[in-house]
Amino acid sequence: MEKEYGYHGRILEIDLTSGKARPKQISSSDFENYVGGRGLGMKLLWDRLTSPGIDPLSSENPLMFMPGPFSGFPPPASSRTCVVTKSPHTSPLNSPYAHASTVSYSNMGGFFGPEIRFAGHDGLLITGKAKSPVYILIEDDKVEIRDARKFWGMGTDDFDRALTKELDDRRFQSCYIGPAGENLVKYASILNTTARAAGRGGTGCVMGSKNLKAIAIKGSCQPGVAHHERFLALVDEARQELSKSQLTNAFRESGTAMALVFSSNGGTMAVKNYREGTFAEVEKIGAGAAKKTVWKRNFACFTCPIACKKSGRTTGGPYAGLVHDGPEYETGTMLGANLMISDLKGILKCIYLADDMGIDAISLGNVIGFLMEAYDRGDIDRGFLDGIDLKWGDVDATLEMVQKIGKRQGIGDLASQGVKALSAEIGKDSARYAIHVKGHELAAWNIQADPFRAVCYVTANRGACHLNGGRISEQDNAAAVDCTGVCNFAAGAYGKTLIPDLLSAITGGTWSETAYHQAGERAFNLEKMFNYREGFRREDDRLPNRFFEDPLTMGPKKGAVLERKSFEASMDQYYQERGWDPKTSRPKNDKLKALGLSFTAGV
């Protein structure tokens, strides 16, 4: 193949069963249509898994680490890596396939994605299963599968240090799983730098199923860009845009934690297992409190002027001496407000343990919130919880549950499968308050008072996802950003034209705003077709009854509840605007054709 500007033209494919690695060429048309990151990952997943119902934990399921065409270049905040695979954590209501599940994509910051590109690859694709625990060491073209038996069982914090020590070189970038991923907890995460996570959608579970503890990578090269001088000018422009953006200032000041008080005041916070939208004690866990008591430092991902990551340290009390990130909006809400925990240091301890075990803090907080409610209602008793007195607001009981889930001990085994599985076991009325879509737990934004967020959750292709966007244009835009390697938080400050303009300068393509947007739409529709093939239908785009039946009882949005008729009407409108059949939710053939996805139309 001819040299691709902006790309190396290949991904590195590693089969852990045989231990062999080889570069795989990517066609020009796949780069043009799917760009990179989430989009290209989805196309590769479609190409790989040629039939529905493949077990996500089988050796066939590819686990992909996908940077984008911006990765490894200096545009600000081009730091992201999208992990793409078939989800081990989602399921439809009805499907002929026992292992039916959605696509999973999960996006992490840090330095890992850029380093994949420095090593000369546009992505990593891992299949197979190693006989015993291994890690992969990549240095440019050199690939080595190394024994990781001595690291198996290690928490991510200790492992991060142990790996650096073993490699004796700080310039390797790595990502890894904790005990939860090893133990196949369905919502296990993949972490890098001990705190940055590809948290959602069970990516760590798939990694664990391959007996893969970690990947460490280092490289020395870059692809060329098509229009060098123009590229440099646009990078300067982007730096200026970001430096004067209010978004940059706000994120740098408080990270996503700035939203804690704001969201509670707007009645949109997940509180008490989504029963409420406002947390009476939010000031105790908000950014102001964190600044005073735990935050020490700001940290940034590769080339990022924002630095939303806040490193904290606890002093005094039972959780003293802990050094870790947080709270962010998601972690602070899910392991704080949603569990009625207002002890900030306790929340930090819960976040640390979740990250150290390698568990997605969002699903984890949702699962524990569900169990707290079930216990409170008497739908389960203390025996069901192995004797843990799992009361609202109890930090130590929460920590005990996190340990059990990470190790899949006792109740932790069932809880490691998420709220859908728990609710199926508990029965009674518990499906009402098992807060998931397609088996994937909702995130920290509550929806009784936010109908657009309701659409955002139900239509997300990985199951409930707060980053999906409530409006179609937002969804396509978010998908497009995820294809580039640019951070979602920075993309707003880039404005509308800078990203497509940079994409043109990098790749040599002609990326209008419309074409860029359509690339997002294409990725989104291909994901949808993947899910449709697995058996997901309109009836899977549903919400738990709580949101229609339990009006908020406090706060500025007291009384707010979703109205079923208007929700269904907005869904009808959504499918129509998408060019999807409102009965089945399948994208219509003319839509598929317009997006160049006719190859999926046989489904």
Next chain:
Amino acid sequence: MPRKNEIANPAREQTRREFIKDAALGGSALLLLGNLGVLRAVKSHAGPEPVYSMIVVDYNKCTGCRTCEVVCSAYNHRQEVGGKTLMGLGNPKLSNIQVHSFNPDVDVPAVCAMCPDNPCVAACPVEPDPKTGRKALFRDPSTHAVTCDKARCIGCGQCEEACRVGVIMSNPETNNPERMCTLCDGDPQCVKHCPYGSLSHVKVNEGREFYGLKPEKIAADLTTRWYQQ
């Protein structure tokens, strides 16, 4: 406004330095004293004011984003494109400033300390050139950058050994030393582009906290200071 002790435009100072140096050297003196001795002599003649300038890091502000690496690399590794010499694409591998990241979170950009006693130059075993007085490794008189004359460098790696901070690295193919800070012709790009204002271009002061220390040592101190660990 430049901060106290910061050099806003080192080019202005250059003329004066050049003058002092030219006056002091007089050609043969350099052969006798070597670079090191001459510069010490210059320093003593010029009073207590340090001769060199350098990049210093405010670790309290650094977030470890590595923007310094990409802009350093872009400036110091230009690319020929369509007959024009343009800034490079910023491959951080080629950067003279390298960020070392630790757990717990501490980031230490490491860059040439512009040591007044030039341990790297002193370690260079190549005989000074009779005309220029330069070893294979020498201080460029105009930029003050430690510079390698690739034609004469024997790739012995002694400069790398001698470097206090551990900045100098031998190129794995040519064995020539790399990563000596050039100060970007007086307008250091890392200082200009750091989004956090954590870098500054100041006169060398050996008494400055963390001066000339290896990143591991700095990180250990900062870890204790920030996290009591």
